[in-house]
Amino acid sequence: MSDIKCSHCKLEFHESVLIKEEPSLYFCCKGCQGVYHLLKEDGLDAFYDKMRNDTIAPPIESENDTSNFDLESFKQRYIKTDENGFSRVDLVIEGIHCAACVWLNEKVINQTEGVLEASINFSNNKAKVVWDEDTVKLSHIIDKIRSVGYNAYPYDYSDATEKSVEAKRDYITRVGVAIFGTMNIMMIGVAKYAGYFSGMDAEVLHMIHVVEFIFSSMVLFYSGWVFFKGAYYGLKNKIVNMDLLVSGGATITYIYSLTILFGAQGQSYFDSVAMIIMFVLVGKYLEVLGKKSAMDSMDKMKNQIPLEATVVKDGVKSVLMLDQINVGDIIEVKNGEKASVDGQSIVELATFDESSLSGESLPVEKRQGDTVLSGTINIGKVMRYKASKNYANSTFNTMMNLLEDSLASKPKIEEMTNRLSKHFSLLIILLAMFSFVAWYFYSGDFEKSLIITISVIVIACPCALALATPIASLVGISWATEKGLLFKEAKFIETFAQATTVVVDKTGTITEGKLKVKKQIVKGGSEDNESLSDENLALLFALADASVHPVSKAIKKYLLETGREIEPKALENIEQVSAQGLEADFGAKKILGGNAKLMEAHNISVDQSESTIYHFAIDGVLLSTFELEDSIKEDVDTLVSYFKANDIELIMATGDNAFVANKVAKEVGIEDVRAEMSPVDKAELITKLQKEEKKVVMIGDGINDTLALSRSDIAIAMGSGADVALAMSDVVVLNNSLEGIKDSFLISRRTYKFIKQNLMISLVYNLLTIPIAIAGYVMPLVAALSMSLSSLLVVANSMRIKNINKK
Amino acid sequence: MNEVLQLELIVGVVVTFVLIMIFVASAKKGNFDDQKKMMDGMLFDSPDDLRAAAEQEAKQEEMIAKKKEKQNSTD
Numbered sequence: 106m107s108d109i110k111c112s113h114c115k116l117e118f119h120e121s122v123l124i125k126e127e128p129s130l131y132f133c134c135k136g137c138q139g140v141y142h143l144l145k146e147d148g149l150d151a152f153y154d155k156m157r158n159d160t161i162a163p164p165i166e167s168e169n170d171t172s173n174f175d176l177e178s179f180k181q182r183y184i185k186t187d188e189n190g191f192s193r194v195d196l197v198i199e200g201i202h203c204a205a206c207v208w209l210n211e212k213v214i215n216q217t218e219g220v221l222e223a224s225i226n227f228s229n230n231k232a233k234v235v236w237d238e239d240t241v242k243l244s245h246i247i248d249k250i251r252s253v254g255y256n257a258y259p260y261d262y263s264d265a266t267e268k269s270v271e272a273k274r275d276y277i278t279r280v281g282v283a284i285f286g287t288m289n290i291m292m293i294g295v296a297k298y299a300g301y302f303s304g305m306d307a308e309v310l311h312m313i314h315v316v317e318f319i320f321s322s323m324v325l326f327y328s329g330w331v332f333f334k335g336a337y338y339g340l341k342n343k344i345v346n347m348d349l350l351v352s353g354g355a356t357i358t359y360i361y362s363l364t365i366l367f368g369a370q371g372q373s374y375f376d377s378v379a380m381i382i383m384f385v386l387v388g389k390y391l392e393v394l395g396k397k398s399a400m401d402s403m404d405k406m407k408n409q410i411p412l413e414a415t416v417v418k419d420g421v422k423s424v425l426m427l428d429q430i431n432v433g434d435i436i437e438v439k440n441g442e443k444a445s446v447d448g449q450s451i452v453e454l455a456t457f458d459e460s461s462l463s464g465e466s467l468p469v470e471k472r473q474g475d476t477v478l479s480g481t482i483n484i485g486k487v488m489r490y491k492a493s494k495n496y497a498n499s500t501f502n503t504m505m506n507l508l509e510d511s512l513a514s515k516p517k518i519e520e521m522t523n524r525l526s527k528h529f530s531l532l533i534i535l536l537a538m539f540s541f542v543a544w545y546f547y548s549g550d551f552e553k554s555l556i557i558t559i560s561v562i563v564i565a566c567p568c569a570l571a572l573a574t575p576i577a578s579l580v581g582i583s584w585a586t587e588k589g590l591l592f593k594e595a596k597f598i599e600t601f602a603q604a605t606t607v608v609v610d611k612t613g614t615i616t617e618g619k620l621k622v623k624k625q626i627v628k629g630g631s632e633d634n635e636s637l638s639d640e641n642l643a644l645l646f647a648l649a650d651a652s653v654h655p656v657s658k659a660i661k662k663y664l665l666e667t668g669r670e671i672e673p674k675a676l677e678n679i680e681q682v683s684a685q686g687l688e689a690d691f692g693a694k695k696i697l698g699g700n701a702k703l704m705e706a707h708n709i710s711v712d713q714s715e716s717t718i719y720h721f722a723i724d725g726v727l728l729s730t731f732e733l734e735d736s737i738k739e740d741v742d743t744l745v746s747y748f749k750a751n752d753i754e755l756i757m758a759t760g761d762n763a764f765v766a767n768k769v770a771k772e773v774g775i776e777d778v779r780a781e782m783s784p785v786d787k788a789e790l791i792t793k794l795q796k797e798e799k800k801v802v803m804i805g806d807g808i809n810d811t812l813a814l815s816r817s818d819i820a821i822a823m824g825s826g827a828d829v830a831l832a833m834s835d836v837v838v839l840n841n842s843l844e845g846i847k848d849s850f851l852i853s854r855r856t857y858k859f860i861k862q863n864l865m866i867s868l869v870y871n872l873l874t875i876p877i878a879i880a881g882y883v884m885p886l887v888a889a890l891s892m893s894l895s896s897l898l899v900v901a902n903s904m905r906i907k908n909i910n911k912k
Numbered sequence: 913m914n915e916v917l918q919l920e921l922i923v924g925v926v927v928t929f930v931l932i933m934i935f936v937a938s939a940k941k942g943n944f945d946d947q948k949k950m951m952d953g954m955l956f957d958s959p960d961d962l963r964a965a966a967e968q969e970a971k972q973e974e975m976i977a978k979k980k981e982k983q984n985s986t987d
Binding site for chain 2: 239
């Protein structure tokens with residue numbers, strides 16, 4: 106039997122585990138089967154054409170009642186009414202993967218009677234839904250979304266979101282106008298420069314200058330307004346910033362070009378004005394996009410917490426919104442649900458997956474009185490706990506607030522060119538003024554003095570200086586991209602190259618972050634699953650399939666990978682034994698799968714071990730034992746030895762227990778280990794290291810690392826990490842390899858070396874040419890050519906960065 | 913000859929300005945908020961999708977008119 110694609114989600118599965126329908130339909134689960142037929146019935150099967158080669162996750166099965174969406178408290182918080190009396194809500198749609206998902210959800214919502222408008226933003230999965238409350242309830246719309254396998258949560262369309270949307274629109278407009286203007290100037294420029302060499306009527310040249318003047322004025326004063334504003338606020342605070350240089354440089358060039366337009370001899374530089382503004386503005390726009398995407402990820406993460414919780418009062422269960430939960434309330438959490446507020450367990454034993462908060466890869470047992478943290482998932486039986494904090498003060502919300510603060514206050518690294526240009530531009534302005542005054546008093550010729558002054562400004566225009574960093578960074582970044590490394594901003598290269606300390610997370614970074622079967626021992630000591638009969642293998646698979654526990658998932662995956670044919674078996678009376686495993690019946694047989702405690706409870710003797718062990722027994726007879734581990738990534742040795750060879754301090758900070766942390770650290774050769782660290786502890790460690798004057802790089806991938814990532818000088822996230830970790834990071838290792846981290850160090854160090862070389866080239870050029878210009882030996886046109894030559898020199902030098910590969 | 917060039921340049925400037933005004937108005941309205949979706953739409957939207965979008969707009973106008981009528985009658 107071979108692997109076959111599910112007819113709905115297009116994921117490939119072994120034929121034996123698929124639900125088959127005649128003539129040739131295959132489904133991986135009931136959810137996919139249901140959605141497939143629903144789409145066919147509603148005439149929405151064009152969805153599968155639009156999916157093309159994409160795959161989607163199987164439908165999300167949500168058992169939560171949607172009636173809460175119609176509660177008055179919900180309406181007050183999330184629903185707005187527009188001027189026509191329609192209701193509007195902003196939702197995050199869970200499960201959207203591709204354009205086809207967006208199409209399907211928009212179709213389904215728009216087809217609902219009473220819906221005026223549904224529009225989904227593909228980049229952040231946010232939907233705006235406008236509907237008539239008199240015709241349809243919001244709960245019905247949510248039910249519709251759920252019926253096709255997705256889920257929806259509301260989100261607060263806050264003032265901050267509104268502002269970031271407006272800022273983005275403003276930048277799109279300004280960038281668009283700059284591109285329009287510059288493109289037109291460049292097209293006209295072709296005619297102008299052709300005429301320069303072949304001869305052109307003065308009247309035609311003047312007309313071209315007029316058109317260039319119109320477009321460059323538009324670009325300078327509309328698109329470039331942000332720089333004038335920035336320069337004004339900079340000067341108000343006595344700071345000579347990059348905005349002042351950009352606006353100042355562009356304005357001087359513009360004024361000089363105006364003199365040409367109104368009759369002076371020489372070349373106009375209206376095209377340069379437009380290009381300077383456009384290029385720098387595009388860079389600023391990318392920065393705004395980055396910030397917005399980080400905010401979107403935060404919204405997505407906030408909605409991982411359920412909207413409501415089941416509260417038990419005097420034996421009566423009621424579903425309350427999170428802000429209605431008080432300290433002391435008893436909260437019930439079902440299997441697979443998340444705890445919404447912090448509290449203390451009141452049941453004898455429960456099991457929680459805390460990986461999203463602490464990074465702890467193994468499930469954590471919670472005994473009576475133990476703390477249950479908001480955001481963690483109950484992976485055992487239904488449990489109850491007493492709320493010790495309200496939602497606002499609970500761990501998850503506190504972490505979100507801290508993250509928002511650090512996003513807003515993350516210090517900007519002052520760019521090296523900005524620091525140099527600050528003094529350099531002041532010096533040039535003074536020298537130009539000096540040249541004008543000296544020449545005017547010496548020759549008494551105003552025009553000549555102006556021409557020399559312009560030559561000084563043009564020849565000293567810090568183009569090469571301004572190019573020195575970005576062009577080298579561009580080459581470095583494109584080289585990094587080829588190697589699967591994404592540097593979000595060029596300036597991170599400088600900081601990265603100066604890094605002295607690396608703090609690395611364990612789960613998902615050093616280790617794979619997923620449990621894997623290391624060894625299987627079948628009864629009799631054989632390490633070969635062939636010894637397990639087909640029927641017993643099928644029963645073991647059915648038992649593992651019945652649980653979402655990471656150990657069960659690993660067993661299931663291992664069995665599928667063995668390639669043996671597995672006949673589906675329907676188990677009965679499946680019961681989850683908290684922190685122990687699963688029990689089930691198959692006919693008269695009693696099936697057990699779990700740890701040593703479960704076996705002992707059924708009088709089956711097993712060997713004790715500190716590793717993660719899963720035993721499988723039928724009717725009191727142990728049939729097979731599995732040893733599981735979170736395997737260490739293959740290329741970790743290369744990375745550790747690179748850090749050691751380059752005197753970079755390496756610290757492993759993990760939420761895991763000391764035993765696991767030390768075991769892994771010893772295996773990979775890391776000496777400094779910090780175990781059982783909460784997200785806040787990790788962030789404090791970063792701050793402490795920074796206070797010791799160290800440049801700290803943090804490498805992580807989970808939600809638990811985001812706070813530390815946001816505090817570090819450079820944050821590296823693995824590409825498979827949580828959305829928010831990716832948003833908070835400065836560098837993303839797309840291929841998840843540790844070799845990639847080593848490459849990022851190599852590339853940034855080499856690029857930084859070339860940035861320094863480029864700066865030296867441009868400074869030497871200016872030192873040589875400025876005195877000649879002041880002496881009056883350079884005409885503005887020659888000055889412009891010379892300036893271009895220095896820029897070319899810097900570009901050519903930067904191209905050498907990648908030459909290391911050829912050696 | 914120069915008059916022809918002059919006319920061409922004037923027409924070029926006017927057309928560009930009109931296009932820029934259209935672009936600015938649509939950007940302020942939010943048409944470019946989701947660039948990915950816009951690009952996908954340009955590439956993959958079928959005639960059926962465009963027809964559905966037109967029908968949706970007609971439905972919206974009808975709903976708004978009905979709602980206003982209802983509001984007026986209650987007033």
